Amino acid sequence: MNTDQPVNFVKKRRVIISIVLLFVFFAIFCLRTVEAGQVGVVTRFGEVNREVNSGLVVKLPWPVERLQKLDTRIQKQQEEATAATADLQDVQATLALNYALDRTAALKVFKTIGPEYRDRIIVPTVQESFKAATAQYTAAELLTKRAEVKGKALDAIKKRLQPYGVSIEDLNIVNFSFSDEFAKAIEQKQVAAQEAERAKFNLDRAKLDAEAQEVQKASLSPEFLQKLAIEKWDGHMPQYVGGNDAVFNIPLH
Numbered sequence: 001m002n003t004d005q006p007v008n009f010v011k012k013r014r015v016i017i018s019i020v021l022l023f024v025f026f027a028i029f030c031l032r033t034v035e036a037g038q039v040g041v042v043t044r045f046g047e048v049n050r051e052v053n054s055g056l057v058v059k060l061p062w063p064v065e066r067l068q069k070l071d072t073r074i075q076k077q078q079e080e081a082t083a084a085t086a087d088l089q090d091v092q093a094t095l096a097l098n099y100a101l102d103r104t105a106a107l108k109v110f111k112t113i114g115p116e117y118r119d120r121i122i123v124p125t126v127q128e129s130f131k132a133a134t135a136q137y138t139a140a141e142l143l144t145k146r147a148e149v150k151g152k153a154l155d156a157i158k159k160r161l162q163p164y165g166v167s168i169e170d171l172n173i174v175n176f177s178f179s180d181e182f183a184k185a186i187e188q189k190q191v192a193a194q195e196a197e198r199a200k201f202n203l204d205r206a207k208l209d210a211e212a213q214e215v216q217k218a219s220l221s222p223e224f225l226q227k228l229a230i231e232k233w234d235g236h237m238p239q240y241v242g243g244n245d246a247v248f249n250i251p252l253h
Contacts, residue, residue, distance in 0.1 A: 029061035037073040039106040042066070051107045068115050072103045074169055077122060083131040089139035089182050094174035097126055097157070105165020113164070121164055126171075129156035142176055149173065 033056055034040040040052040044065050052067075059065040077097045085091055099122065101109065109117050133153040137145060154171040161168060 030058055032057045032059060032067045034067075034069060037071060039070045039072055039103055041068045041070065041107060041110045043068065048107070048111055068110065070101060070106045070110060070115065072101050072106060074098055074100045075118075077118065077126070079123065079126065081127055081130045083134040085134055085137060085139045085142060087138045090179050091134055091139065091142060092177045093130065095126055095130060096172040096174060097122070098169035098171075099161070100167050100169065102165040102167060109165055117164070117166075122161065122166065125157055125160045126153075129153045129160070132156060139178055139182060146173055146176065 032040070034052060034054045036054045038054055040054075040057055042049045042052060042057070042059050042065055044060070045063075049065065057067060059067055075098070077099065079095055081093050081095050083091055083093075101117075113120055130153050133149050133156065134142065136152070137149060142149060150171055150173050153173075154168065157171060158168045
């Protein structure tokens, strides 16, 4: 009986198992995927080693190498902002910023700022630019000049983030809200304006009615009244006439 066959089979099985385990280890720890619209940065022992494009990436297992991904697609950042107006009124607004990281600047941003660049430079820039823009207007002006405020804040954001390789697509100021006291004051002012407009309308109407009455009164001369009576006469002699034997003040004899 040949005893080498079982031994060889066991050896082959061990080799196959070892290869499968090695492949699983390699796939789990050494293979990564960078999606389209992303840039990968591989660090080795914490230091930037290389930049990789989208697709399958081969790296050394952690903790030797680590893959960081930066998104270069258009992203939306929405946050609440608080500022003060030129007349020292508190104003709150919801700001929605559309931005994108320039692919050619991704590695530089990662080296100088880090993967948390959004929280480190974008959020503070949006907040400070909004405050600087609103400080140039009174609270009442903000209600009618929102597009102008948006334009100034957007220009400031673009100017500050362009050196970092962050392009700004658009900024939307979703709404303005003020303190309860200011909102009540605005409401009271609008009510007072409406009441004043209503009072002015009633006064103008009363003046027109009085003028019409004066014109009508001035036009009702005896001759005009006599003319109206003649035009409406049906041709029949009245049964009773005045004491002066006259009809329409016209003598009958």
